[in-house]
Amino acid sequence: MNENLFSSFITPTMMGLPIVIIITMFPSIMFPSPTRLINNRLISIQQWLVQLTSKQMLSIHNQKGQTWALMLMSLILFIGSTNLLGLLPHSFTPTTQLSLNLGMAIPLWAGTVITGFRHKTKASLAHFLPQGTPLPLIPMLIIIETISLFIQPMALAVRLTANITAGHLLIHLIGGATLALMNISTVTAMVTFTILVLLTILEFAVALIQAYVFTLLVSLYLHDNT
Amino acid sequence: GAHTGSKMVSVIPVKEKKLMDVMDVKLGELPSWILMQDFTPKGTFGAFQGSYYRYYNKYVKVKKGGIAGISMVLAAYVVFNYFPYYKELKHEQIRK
Numbered sequence: 617m618n619e620n621l622f623s624s625f626i627t628p629t630m631m632g633l634p635i636v637i638i639i640t641m642f643p644s645i646m647f648p649s650p651t652r653l654i655n656n657r658l659i660s661i662q663q664w665l666v667q668l669t670s671k672q673m674l675s676i677h678n679q680k681g682q683t684w685a686l687m688l689m690s691l692i693l694f695i696g697s698t699n700l701l702g703l704l705p706h707s708f709t710p711t712t713q714l715s716l717n718l719g720m721a722i723p724l725w726a727g728t729v730i731t732g733f734r735h736k737t738k739a740s741l742a743h744f745l746p747q748g749t750p751l752p753l754i755p756m757l758i759i760i761e762t763i764s765l766f767i768q769p770m771a772l773a774v775r776l777t778a779n780i781t782a783g784h785l786l787i788h789l790i791g792g793a794t795l796a797l798m799n800i801s802t803v804t805a806m807v808t809f810t811i812l813v814l815l816t817i818l819e820f821a822v823a824l825i826q827a828y829v830f831t832l833l834v835s836l837y838l839h840d841n842t
Numbered sequence: 843g844a845h846t847g848s849k850m851v852s853v854i855p856v857k858e859k860k861l862m863d864v865m866d867v868k869l870g871e872l873p874s875w876i877l878m879q880d881f882t883p884k885g886t887f888g889a890f891q892g893s894y895y896r897y898y899n900k901y902v903k904v905k906k907g908g909i910a911g912i913s914m915v916l917a918a919y920v921v922f923n924y925f926p927y928y929k930e931l932k933h934e935q936i937r938k
Contacts, residue, residue: 635926642919646912648898657907704916706923 640710643697666693673829680735681836691720692829699780699821712781717773721832725769728836776828783818790814 650659670689674682695711702709710716732740744761745754794807897915 639923645894645915656905658912701916701919704920704923706920706927708923 636708636710639708640698640716643694643701646697647693677836684836687724688829688832691724691832692825695776695825695828696821699825702780702784703815703818703821709780709784711776712784714773714777717776718769721769721772721776724832725772728832729765731836772828772832776824779824780821783814783821786814787811787818 647662648659650663654660655663666689669692670685673688673692674685677684698709698711701707702711729740744758744765746757746761749757790807790811794804794811797804797807
């Protein structure tokens, strides 16, 4: 059972071909591009959602921060759709792989830090020392703030990986438990209901993307605009 | 066109092969149609792009499109994902 539990997280290869590339690109099919003024229902719903999200997300940025709009919206769409598609039976979720999340987190975080340093050097460096600290504490506090800065990309990546992986594992475990308990009827109903509730809560994987982009966005805001 | 008498597999005459759309090919002619398609990267990409637009125009772009258009894609995706895991899932049995 141990090997079976983690077998859904290996990168899928079919007859030796790495189809993980195809699976990672699959969500892009679900978002057709609008060609007319009034489109079909799928595109209209997606347009409405994107406008809603982007308005809310970009309202706290100034002019300079809003140039990141395309990047942030495509990020939230990618992570959201990938996580939701991972809830289908037997599907592979690319965001469970730490490599992908690190690949997303580190460049984006580095971009925000570098932007902050280039345009507002003094203000960015001033983040390392909160106002009003007593004099003896200053060296230690600078070290602590530096560590907390460098831990940001790691936290972003590991947070996403751990949440999605843990959710999938729980679904596997509880589903397996339900199957095993099928002979004992009374307990089965309760356990099955737990699965249902868990799946619904896991649908808030979308909320997790919200957390991801929001955190990224807070970081961007802080570095760019003070 | 050329007919090979009473055999099951018929061969498509050379002139018409490449221009035939995939929907017009008869089932018996499929192997020779596949061999005649263009396998260059540009050609393969064109095949995928063409099939995407055909599916999209027929099932998603309709006036009162419901959930059926994308549900079919998702169902096909589930079936597609079953194949890499068949080897590991073979050992699981439903206990009596």
